[in-house]
Amino acid sequence: MTLIEQLRAIVGDANVLSGTDTAGWGEEWTGYYHWSPLAVVRPASTEEVSRVMQLASATGTAVVPVGGNTSLNGGTKAEGALMLSLARMNRVREVNPATQTVTAEAGVILQTLRDLADENGLVFPLTFGAQGSAMVGGFLSTNAGGSNVLRYGNTRMLCLGIEAVLADGRVMNTLSALRKDNTGYDLRDLLIGAEGTLGIITAAVFKLAPRPVAYATALMSMHSLGAALRLLNRIQAGTGGAVEAFEYMPHNYMLRLAELRPDLASPIAPGEVNIFVEAATTVPGEDPTERLQTLLAGAMEAGDVADAVIATSEQQRRRLWQMREAAAEITFTDPLVIDTDVALPLDRLQTFLDNMAARLGGIDPKAWTLVVAHLGDGNIHYSVYPGGPDEAVRAAIRAAIAEEAVMLGGTFSAEHGVGLSKLPEMAAHKDPVALQVMRSIKRALDPQGILNPGKVLPAGD
Amino acid sequence: MTLIEQLRAIVGDANVLSGTDTAGWGEEWTGYYHWSPLAVVRPASTEEVSRVMQLASATGTAVVPVGGNTSLNGGTKAEGALMLSLARMNRVREVNPATQTVTAEAGVILQTLRDLADENGLVFPLTFGAQGSAMVGGFLSTNAGGSNVLRYGNTRMLCLGIEAVLADGRVMNTLSALRKDNTGYDLRDLLIGAEGTLGIITAAVFKLAPRPVAYATALMSMHSLGAALRLLNRIQAGTGGAVEAFEYMPHNYMLRLAELRPDLASPIAPGEVNIFVEAATTVPGEDPTERLQTLLAGAMEAGDVADAVIATSEQQRRRLWQMREAAAEITFTDPLVIDTDVALPLDRLQTFLDNMAARLGGIDPKAWTLVVAHLGDGNIHYSVYPGGPDEAVRAAIRAAIAEEAVMLGGTFSAEHGVGLSKLPEMAAHKDPVALQVMRSIKRALDPQGILNPGKVLPAGD
Structure with a gap:
């Protein structure tokens, strides 16, 4: 039997795509990366993933796991490789409101998880632009961040346990739903953020959080980032750390937004620095909007805030969120855009x-x-549109951004992952011993190098 | 040169103990584990640790890293091995109130970190009985928990970056102070909780938290664990998740406390279930005690709380804390005690x-x-005093506790680590594939098996 025939025997004929049927599977949504996969296989269960990996291992076939395919770094490029789509593994295995946990398979879409938590009076607090497409396996594998990290932490901090299939098909079941579990090495966090290079996450247990009973949401304009950070401290102190999101949109972002999405034009005159803030409370009867109004009045008196609008309805709140959520849409208008996700100490942003x-x-x-920027996290999406397609210039721009961030005590990668696009930065800036350790672990868990080859780890050594 | 002479050349004569000078280094503080170390070496810098490990690696010498030696599981047993004490690496390299971070070496004592945070108007929220002796390297290597995990997370969640020396002496510098840093595999969390079997943590960056401006602290008696959990939900909902500690002391704990520490006898008549609770606020002007009083009054009306006392001074608050903190002192009165740290889903505790x-x-x-118990985390310290010293009976008791916890969806180890004492539980209950992966990683990072040999990983494959 050919490899394709063997794959069909595992997942059924309809779930192996090859030849022209793989059209639509060879491009990153940004339009920058293109490839021709060997085939696409769509298993429906952990056991099928295991059998596919046993076959891949026996035949030395490269495998690129893929979820919603919303990577921004070439993380799913699969030239000549088998694409393993987790989309059919879309079962929510359990929701437990009593323990405030949910167990979901790799193909469950982030928005589905968010809706499900909401139906249970809880919140799954991960939120970012691609949440309508991004899937559990993908956002775990990139340790995704987004706009609520300030309050709830990144994906890693929301995950309690995982199930994963290793390169040779063995299934590792560490689906713990406990808050405290110290039984040996932390393999969960090792696979989270490994971008599919150490194993394929097939399911996970997540923590849910109590759903706020009320939100206070505002858009403000001000003159400097320094004023914005003073405001953040003021609101954090005055609400007991209840700031859920604190997002920075500079003047030219507001102009671009008004141009491309006139329906989302700013309700206030944009300043040099514009801040979207949301605070929340879970205490019945508390009014966070009143509290925010008082805090903003104080900030205006202190000269830190020039203008502000506070949402007075859920509709207004949603519209303010959309101004920020449109970032990807207004950024990726050109496949040549150099998107980055540096993070810096808060006092080094300017x-x-x-x-x-x-x-x-x-x-x-x-x-x-x-x-x-996710200003509260010091995490800036600094996107550059080069004057032309010259790859050397692109590389020089990327290198300068990473170098500048690292030189100021920051990082060249806060939340998007490494994929292909940040391999030069890994080679230039990652601690060399840490890189050696990463390579040792990669060799130990995937000795043939068949799992998402060429990603995360730069060549060499 | 002999090994001892070579060690002296690295750290100086006074910092290598051998022969009778190692007296006092051959016992766990519980009194259960005893050993004779080959020697004790006390490096003062990361470079000295590196040179010691180069020597150990070249000579195939087993090395057991040790901090405050407050392990409860034989984690520092060093029969015939070189004990590497980190106690002289006790420098705080940086405190940064602006970024709310601290960089501390492995030998810094937990209480020192707590005091330092306090002096800077912040809090380092890790707290447990041994905090006057436990050191950074040790509490990281065991991913320690304690009484404030409910609010702030365990050690892993407080740590942003680490520096570590590998088995062959290479120094890995991943001392990031950033909240978001996705540059490759999560080696930090791999070494945290690895109990010194993968590398020796020499320094770490920790997050600090805003210091509460006011606490509300109470001791309550009630009739059942069910009532206690209803009360926890009531206080969490009514304070917006501001519960810092929620600790369970049953009737016989209170009796034992009154017997051994009459100065800490209960100020209220103990019930079957007694709960120590502390909530806090960081908002100036808020009165959490008034709020707690109202919530307790509601719980009394509902019949959930029988009696309660609320601390009205810092002195009373400290005394209530001491009732809980005396746990280790009143538990480890007999070296034969079987101490455990199981965790369970909250609804399975009874x-x-x-x-x-x-x-x-x-x-x-x-x-x-x-x-x-750390009731809010579902984490029970279930200690058993066997009728005699029969090792087979001890093993049967340990096995029953672990089996019962796992059967109910819990874990046999929530916060103390595995060490030697829980190796049978690892063999019996840990996912076999996860165990294989742990062994692969151990071989990749410590091919000679010289780092804390025999701990964490049960024999066999």
Whole structure:
């Protein structure tokens, strides 16, 4: 039997795509990466994933796991490789409101999880632009972040246990639903963020959180990032750390938004620095909006806030969220955009922006930028549109951004993962011993190197 | 040169103990484990640790890292091995109130970190009985828990980055101070909780938290665990999740406490179930005590609380804390005590206690128990005093506790680590594929098996 025939024997004829049937499976949604997969296989159960991996292992076939395919770094590029789609593993195995946990398979879409938590009077607090497509396996494998990390932590902090299939098909079941479990090495967090290079996550247990009973949501304009950070401290102190999101949209972001999404134009005159803030309470009877109003009035008196609008209905709240959530849509208008996700110590953000403006002019005078940031996390999406398609210039721009972030005590990758696009940064900036340890672990768990080959780990050593 | 001479050349004569000088280094503080180390070496810097490990690696010498030596599971037993004490690496490298982080070396004592945070208007929220002796390297290596996990998470969740020396002496520097950093595999969490079997943590960056401006602290008696869990939900909902500690002390714990520490006798008549609770606020002007009083009044009306006392001074608050903190002191009165740290889903705690009472009578009719629990985490310290020193009976008791916990969806180890004492439970209950993966990683990072040999991983494959 050919490999394709053997795959069909495992998952059924309809769930193996090859030849022209793989059209639509060879492109990243940004449009930048393109590839021709060997085939696409769509298992429906952990056991089928295991049998596919046994076959891949026996035949030395490269396997690229894929969920919603919303990667921004070439993480699912699968040239000549078998794409293993987890989309059919979309069962929610258990929701337990008493323990506030949910067990979901790798193909469950983030929005589905969020809706399910909501139906149970709880919240699954991971939220980012691609939540209508991104799947459990993908957002775990990239340790996704988003707009509520400030309050609830990133994906890693929301996950209690995982089930995964290893390179040779063995199934590891560590689906613990406990808050405390110290039985040996932390293999859960090792696979989370490994971008499918150490194993294929097939299911996970997540913590849910109590659903806030009321939100306070506002958009403010101000003159400087310093003022914005003072405001963050003011609101955190005044609400007991109840800030769920604190997002930065500079002036040119607001202009671009008004141009591409006039329906989402700003309800206030945009300043140099515009901040979207949301605070929440889980205490019945508390009014966070009143509290936020008082805090903003204080910030205005102190000269930190120029103008502000507070949402007075759920509809207004949703509209303010959409202004921020449209970031991906207004950023990825050009496949040549260089998107980054650096993070910096909070007091170095302005220095980073100033230094980059100066450096960028020297590298590519025609380049322009679009910035949006999870300010409370120090996490900036600094996107650059180069003047042309020259790969050397692109590389120089990427290198400058990473170097500048690292030099200021930051990181070149806060939440999007490494994939292919950040391999040069890994080679240049990752601690060399940590890289050696990563390679040792990769060899130990995937000695043939068949799991998502070429990703995360730069060549060499 | 002999090994001892070579060690002296690295750390200086005074910092290598051998022969009779190692007296005092051959016993766990519980008194249960005893050993004769080859020698004790006390490096003062990461570089010295690196050189010691290069030497150990070249000579195939087993190395047991040790901090405050407060392990409860034989984690520092070092029969014929070199004990590597991190106590002289006690420098706080940086405190940064702006970023709310602290960088501390492995030998810094937990209480020192707590005091330092306090001096900076912040809090380092890890707290447990041994905090006056336990050191950074040890509490990271066991992923320690304690009484504030409910609010702030365990050690893993407090740590942002680590520096570690590998088995062959290479130094891995991943001392990131960022909240978000996705640059490759999560090696930090792999070494945290590995009990020194994968590398020696020499320094770490920790998050600090805003210091509460006011606490509300109470001791309550009630009739059942069910009532206690209803009360927890009531206080969490009514304070917006501000419960810092929710600790369970049953009737016989209170009796034992009154007997051994009459100065800490209960200020209220103990019930079957006694709960220590502390809630806090970081919002200036808020009065959490008034809020707690109202919530307790409601719980009394509902029949859930029989009696309660609320601390009205810092002195009273400290005294209530001490009643709980005395647990280790009143538990480890007999080196034969079998201490455990199981965790269970919150709704299975009473079933566990009932089933264990029945099983224990069948195994050892003369055994008696002492229980104390981090109830909010489902984490029970179920200690058994066997009728005699018979090792087979001890093993049967341990096995029954682990089996009962796992059968009810819990774990045999929530926060103390595996060490030596829980190797049979690892062999019996850990997912076999996860065990294989752990062994693969151990071989990859420590091919000679010189780092804390015999711990965490049960023999066999």
